[in-house]
Amino acid sequence: MTVQEIKDKIQSGLPGSEVEIQDPYNDGVHIKAIVKFSGFSGKSVLEQHRMVYATLKDELKEEVHALGLETKVS
């Protein structure tokens, strides 16, 4: 699972979202995703994070043990 694939997964799960992935250690493990999405409007931060996690269901089981998340309404 590359950083690009994670970005693609989030974007295809949340169509129209803007996704920036930061991989500060360049290890593909401790990554942070900054997601801007109009569909976050009216949702709690918990719900917004759940929406992102749902797009990465399979990946989060193993490879990405620590995904930092920042969500914003676009």
Next chain:
Amino acid sequence: MEKTLQDKIEGLIGSQKTFLFMKGTPDAPMCGFSAGVTNVLRSLGVQYGSFNVLSDQNVREGIKEFANWPTIPQLYIDGEFIGGHDIVVEMARSGELQKKLGN
């Protein structure tokens, strides 16, 4: 999920007003995100219970299913799932966490 496991998880969550599932212990966190949440709780002077998921593989996996949340740490207040590291940090910054803890 097995009922005994669910009972165990619910029992832990109900044992204190504020409860944290984490990797390691508050004195010796084993992951940066767990350390981050303990730092927030310490800075707010919060008393809380904690469980080291590294000590029990069943709880480690079970808690993800229980909360429908894929990562650890997980913070609970009054039995309610609050969120993981990023949400806890954000809520502490906005003052929302303090409000929840005060109730």
